[in-house]
Amino acid sequence: MRPAGRSELDSLYFTYPHFDAPAPDAPRTDPAPVVIVGAGPVGMTAALELARHGQRCVLIDAKDTFNDGSRAICIARASYHILDRVGAIAPFLEKSLPWTMGRSFYRGRQVLEFSMPDSPNDKYRPMYNIEQQYIEQYLWDAIAREPLIETRWQTRLEAIEAGAGGAVLTLADPHGRYDLPARWVLAADGARSTVRQMLGLRLRGRNFEGRYVIADVRMQHDYPTIRRALFDPACRPGGTVLIHRQPDDIWRIDYQLRDGESEAEAISEENVRASVTAVLEDIGHSGPWDLEWWSIYSANTLALDDYRHGPVVFIGDSAHIVPIFGVRGLNNGMADAQNIGWKLALVLSGQAGEGLLDSYTPERRGATLDVFANASKSARFMTPPSFGWSLMRDAALSLALHHPWAGELANPRQMAPYTYDQSPITAPDAGGPGGPKPGAMMSDVALGDGFLSDQMGPWFTLLWIGEAPALTHPLLKVVALPAEGTVARAWGAAPGSAWLIRPDLHVAGRWAKAEPAAILAFLDALLERRA
Amino acid sequence: MTDTETLYEALAGHLDTLGQDAAPLFLAKVALAMGHALGDTGRALAILDDCAQDLGAQPDPAQ
Structure with missing residues (x-):
């Protein structure tokens, strides 16, 4: 939704293109x-x-x-x-705007600063x-x-x-x-x-009780790209507010609706403006701002x-x-x-x-x-569903004012890609050579002239520590990595170790003493699976 | 050895000072902090189960 007088596509910073339908005489029905x-x-x-x-x-x-x-x-x-x-x-x-850090506040005081895993090895x-x-x-x-x-x-x-x-x-x-x-x-x-x-x-599944309004405002606001979570802030007692910086001086403000607060009223322009004003006062922004766009969602x-x-x-x-x-x-x-x-x-x-x-x-x-398992934990913290969850959430936040271990309960821990270790096309791990495990997304490694991920072929890639065997397959690129090289050190891998990397950079299998014939047989079995 | 009587008196004193409204939050903080200090999740959970007895909500016998 946008302020009165502006259409749904009338943005303060983005010009929406218009796309024509296919021409009247364009072919349409070829399979x-x-x-x-x-x-x-x-x-x-x-x-x-x-x-x-x-x-x-x-x-x-x-x-x-x-x-x-x-x-x-x-x-x-x-x-x-x-x-x-x-x-x-x-x-x-x-x-x-890249970011690595989040801060959580309870009643105006910082209780947690978390960093997401990042290193020079990450592209x-x-x-x-x-x-x-x-x-x-x-x-x-x-x-x-x-x-x-x-x-x-x-x-x-x-x-x-x-x-x-x-x-x-x-x-x-x-x-x-x-x-x-x-x-x-x-x-x-x-x-x-x-x-x-x-x-x-x-x-199928379930709905959580929490409902949030998300509102974008444009303003000159001096704060780095750090996700802020405000628990029980003065601007929204008992509720939770999230603040994100976006490009073009746009700031995202998410705030939780109170129990019994009507959605229809909450998304009226007047109420969105009042809520945003209160949040901005809370974070010390006194300059002008423009309302850009808003919407509502619930945590399902x-x-x-x-x-x-x-x-x-x-x-x-x-x-x-x-x-x-x-x-x-x-x-x-x-x-x-x-x-x-x-x-x-x-x-x-x-x-x-x-x-x-x-x-x-x-x-x-x-x-x-x-994601459901993790998000349910997050949602229970952001929008506690009952008396018990609510009391314990507040207890954790109150303790976190002085005890960092309690603040960790507010850490969203949301960032790791999923590991396909149970997948029918992932090789069982027979005590691997170190490095990324079967099913996991390959961890990247900085090399002299780029990153390991840049070395991947379009389909499958076999990473081999030491002198690679002559091994050919139409879908396979073989990358030999030096025995004393950066990757071997980073993954603690001995010569003869190998990882088969899929086109999506997940590990299909890893072998400590790799046999070329066994790897090719595994790849063929993966490809030749019949329905 | 924990001097239970001293703990008992200190809790009563804090609860009187804080009043009924703040009491649940205070006790929840105490439970989390003491559990953390104990450094033994299994024992902490057993204490929780123990303390939940005789307070009205009976455990489901089918469980």
């Missing part, structure tokens, strides 16, 4: 290998990941521009690696703040350069029929209605997914039981809705997109069996359930 429903950041990431691996797709969206408002603003390190892999990272680094910082419009703009700029992606704006899904060998989508644009056959469909159409509803699938943990329904695969919010404290909504959505992207590309090109896709739900739903 597509993949149709992606929803050109938000998750759908666009999936399209770029498919294109990176040489696969065509049709990307459709009902709107004629990007999503309104800044929405998801915290992009995690793992997502920057995804953006790097799809060739879209440069403008993100230019625009976004990217743990977190970056950037408004979602820019995320969509920069992804779109990469898509516009990519001939393998055909985007159809102003194209609405009216019906979908899914069978064993594919789906037929009935689409409508200003020039008419038509059927588009697709071998695969990626549903990236968000929390209110039309695809999900049309297939009669339901999210909801997910589909299965992220795949025949030829239809759900990615992002269509598959799972998580509380935003964990900053895992968009970040997990992008990981979904990358995960299904490389697997589907292998299946489409005939280089892997369809059984490879069976690993998508356990890996990505597993990540969602992990």
